[in-house]
Amino acid sequence: MKKQDAVNLIELLKKRYPDATCSLDFTTPFQLVVAVMLSAQCTDERVNKTTPTLFARCKTIQDFADIDIDELEAIIHPCGFYKNKAKNIKLCAKQVLENFGGEVPHTMEELTTLAGVGRKSANVILLEVFGIAEGVAVDTHAKRISNLIGLSKEKEPEKIEQDLIKIFPKEYLKDINHIFVWHGRNICIARSPKCDICPVNSLCKFYKSKK
Numbered sequence: 001m002k003k004q005d006a007v008n009l010i011e012l013l014k015k016r017y018p019d020a021t022c023s024l025d026f027t028t029p030f031q032l033v034v035a036v037m038l039s040a041q042c043t044d045e046r047v048n049k050t051t052p053t054l055f056a057r058c059k060t061i062q063d064f065a066d067i068d069i070d071e072l073e074a075i076i077h078p079c080g081f082y083k084n085k086a087k088n089i090k091l092c093a094k095q096v097l098e099n100f101g102g103e104v105p106h107t108m109e110e111l112t113t114l115a116g117v118g119r120k121s122a123n124v125i126l127l128e129v130f131g132i133a134e135g136v137a138v139d140t141h142a143k144r145i146s147n148l149i150g151l152s153k154e155k156e157p158e159k160i161e162q163d164l165i166k167i168f169p170k171e172y173l174k175d176i177n178h179i180f181v182w183h184g185r186n187i188c189i190a191r192s193p194k195c196d197i198c199p200v201n202s203l204c205k206f207y208k209s210k211k
Helices: 001-015 027-038 046-058 061-066 069-079 082-099 117-131 140-149 158-166 171-185 205-210
Strands: none
Touching: 001 171, 027 046, 027 061, 027 082, 027 117, 027 140, 046 069, 069 082, 117 158, 117 171, 140 158, 140 171, 140 205, 158 171
């Protein structure tokens, strides 16, 4: 896809989803770190139903480091993979306290040293907490839409991200993930995309291949 077509694509989707924002509820940087961890293989809706209890129990990063692992597992159980997530949450809290003076770091390199935080999660944290759009968080929606539309032929999220960074001007990076998530939930649905009512079907490789 040409750069101008890519810009047109995002502009059309921005008009379709003017309120597209992060769906996870949080009030502190570390709460977002935890929410992003819990969102792996889990819906944001389920995470948002779970975190009020968790955040009421753990009000500080020290609380997350100190909470009994069994209690933490019981609270986050509905989000799935709770044993691994609980282990990462506790270790991550200790790392933030010991390595970063109790402040969530704000660089990709530092964030990805934390337990349970990969590049996708770090992109979300950088954007939502610090307003830094260094890359694109490629989740299941961004991956599917990028492949269908023809923005990338890659299957690995990090390679898809690099393709998106190459094709989109930097000022659009902050919008891409939010817009793709909303588009993926509303129109470009995994099993039954609503291609006929899609505002960007004229730019979509998948739609053109069906005609």
